Amino acid sequence: MSFPHSFSSFLTIPHASYVDPQQFSLFRRLDSCKSTQELKQVHAIIIKTNPSLQTRLIYTKIISISTSFHDPDPSYINSILTQIPNPDIRIYNSIIRLFSGPKTKNNSLIAFSFYQELLVKGLFPDNYTYPFLLKLCAESRALREGQEIHGHVVKNGLVWDLYVVNTLMRMYSVCGVIVAAQKVFDESPDRDMVSWTILIQGYVKMGFWKEGIRVFSEMCEANFQADEMTMVIVLSACANLGDLVLGRRIHEYMLEQKVNFDVFVGNTLVDMYLKCGDAGFARKVFNEMPVKNVVSWNSMISGLAQQGEFKEALSMFRKMQNRGVKPDDVTLVGVLNSCANLGMLELGKWVHAYVDRNRIKADRFIGNALVDMYAKCGSIDEAFKVFNGMKLRDVYTYTAIIVGLAMHGQGERALNLFSEMPKMGIEPDGVTYVGVLMACSHVGLVEEGRKHFAEMSRLYNLEPQTEHYGCMVDLLGRAGLINEAEEFIKSMPIEPDAFVWGALLGACRIHGKVELAEIVMEKLVKIEPDRDGAYILMSNIYSSANKWRDALKLRKEMNERKLKKTPGCSSIELDGVVHEFRKGDKTQRNTKEVYILLDQMKSHLKSSRQWEGTDEFS
DNA sequence: GTAGGGTTAG
Structure with missing residues (x-):
């Protein structure tokens, strides 16, 4: 009677009585090695004291041990491999695994050279070989190599293996060829959860969120x-779609199916609810999470900031600090974003110092957020300093500083930086052009503005949006080219919105065009019947033209219509607390003193006669 | 011995 080969070899190691005791102790010795250095020493001892032990078994053992080390040495592994007379596929697999793993970066060439070698030696790759190689192709986005490997997989008849199929799908998916991933999926004789998940993720990562949801429902069917x-990916698709109804349905499904509520799922749920605009429910999920980590807090902070709930975002950050959770770079980007929008320069500076002090990853995200924060908080020089200190700049960096400079009236500087962008190989986008057109508008560079507007689509394939048309109307209008501004609106291929008409109304005000203003006003009221902005601007136009009766009539109409008032609001930060001042608001502490001071300022300004005839300070 | 997960800027 004979045992199968693998079985008999199992018997010989290491318990059987006829095992060579020397070999047995050597195995133990090798197992205790912790580095290539130690391994080499034991190896040297073998060669010196007992050359008869240089068996295939021992060498295989040495390789498998050295592939498990923290810092493996490829040249040593190679030298051992050359001494093994007939290395089998398992040895090659473990070496390829080593060079496709996280321990060895940028070593895909080595992995592939071992693959080449095993083919040359006439060995057959198996279902363990290909997942490693395909993972490498995926990580280095090497589509052509991946396709070649796909060919080998088919030739070797390994498409039945789910690991092979799934890594093939993933390779195609991260290389951006989702069609090929779908094809592998469709043609596979077998699928599992992982196959479905990879397919869904492929669509979602490409931004085909609806497709991702469709595949998910197919999976359920x-x-x-x-x-x-799977749910984490599906929920992230929901978040991007901003579809609250769908999000709720999927949340219910998860409760029905009793999907494990771990910290990943919790974080994604929080993110989904915030991106879909349900901050209340996001908070509820967040509070009920049994385990939170820094990402959970980040999701809340940046999610609230994205919803415009900047104060809430900052109070979340304070709570996080009170709980002793250490913020990371993502946290601070969310905090800086909130500072920027609240004008909280002091807190912003504190974050800046915190980044420097605590060795927070100061990458583009942090840099861009700092530039934006300083610019929006009025410290354009600080913004510029950060901008100059950044080694890696991208379109966000340039846009933040260009918009910042434009808002600070430094149009020429903004335009200079804009002209630098092509030289740095950075393409502007729609928001950059808003900054550029704003800059032109503030400096009164009509021709330059026209040129940039035309170049948007010609050079960068960017279709002008209503905000760009609005900027152009503003630019022409400020320069007194009212007729042209009007013609410009008429020539628009898209429907002009309130922003565009508002710009024209503003121009009418500057140049006292009452009749045109009345026409524009009508358009604005049609688009935004509930807002008061147009009425206020119009009544100012009447007053400027000394048409007091018309102004009064308009104010009356406003009151009758009970328009939604957007109160003028300003804020200052004192000792880290933001004080907001709304028009007509008496809820502040020290209201009396504030109004007394305000009256003094008003009479002071009036005495200089500069502001007579306007109601800017009423 | 092999495959799938969350948060960040203008």
């Missing part, structure tokens, strides 16, 4: 029960 990994 095929009676696969999603786990938490």
Whole structure:
């Protein structure tokens, strides 16, 4: 009777009585090695004291141990491999695994050279070989190599293996060829949860969120029960779609199916609810999370900031600090974003110092957020300092500083930086052009503005949006080219919105065009019947033209219509607390003193006669 | 011995 080969070899190691005791102790010795250095020493001892032990078994053992080290040495592994007379596929697999793993970066060439070698030696790759290689192709986005490997997989008849199929799908998916991933999926004889999840993720990562959801529902119809990994991806698709109804439905599904509520799922749920605009429910999920980590807090902070709830975002940050959770770079980007929009320069500076002190990853995200914060908080020089200190700048960096400079009236500087962008290989986008057109507008550079507007689509394929048309109307209008501004609106291929008409109304005000203003006003009221902005601007135009009766009539109409008032609001930061001042607001502490001071300022200004005839300070 | 997860800027 004979045992199968693998079985008999199992018997010989290391318990059987006829095992060579020397070999046995050597195995133990090798197992205790912690580095290539130690391994080499033991190896040297073998060669010196007992050359008969240089068996295939021992060498295989040495390789498998050295592939498990923290800092493996490829040249040593290679030298051992050359001494093994007939290395089998398992040895090659473990070496390829080593060079496709996280321990060895940028070593995909080495992994592939070992693959080449095993083919040359006439060995057959198996279902363990390809997942490693495909993972490498995926990580280095090497589509061509991946396709070649796909060919080998087919030739070797390994498409039946789910690991091979799934890594193939993932390779195509991260290389951006989702069609090929779908094809592998469709043609596979077998699928599992992982296959479905990879397919869904492929669509979602490409931004095809609806497709991702569609595949998810197909998965449910095929009676696969999603786990938490799948749900994280599906929820992120929901978040991007901003579809609250869908999000709620999927949350219910998760409760029904009793999907494990781990910290990943919790974080994604929080993010989904915030991006879909339900901050209340996001908070509820957040509070009920049994385990939170820094990402959970980040999701709340940046999510609230994205919703415009900047104060809430900052109070979340304070709570986080009170709980002793250490902020990371993502946290601070969210905090800086909130500072920028609240004008909280002091807190922003504190964050800046915190980044320097605590060795926070000061990458583009942090740099861009700092530039934006300083610019929006009025410290354009500080913004410029950060901008200059940044080694890596992208379109966000340039846009932040260009918009910042434009808002500070430094149009020429903004335009200079804009002209620098092509030289740095950075393409502007729609928001950059808003800054550029604003800059032109503030400096009164009509021709330059026209040129940039035309170049948007010609050079960068950017279709002008209403905000760009609005900027152009503003630019022409300020320069007194009212007729042209009007013609410009008429020539628009898209429907002009309130922003565009508002710009024209503003121009009418500057140049006292009452009749045109009345026409524009009508358009504005049609688009935004509930807002008071147009009425106020119009009544100012009447007053400037000394048409007091018309102004009064308009104010009356406003009151009758009970328009939604957007109160003028300003804020200052004192000792880290933001004080907001709304028009007509008496809820502040020290209201009396504030109004007394305000009256003094008003009479002071009036005495200089500069502001007579306007009601800017009423 | 092999495959799938969350948050960030203008």
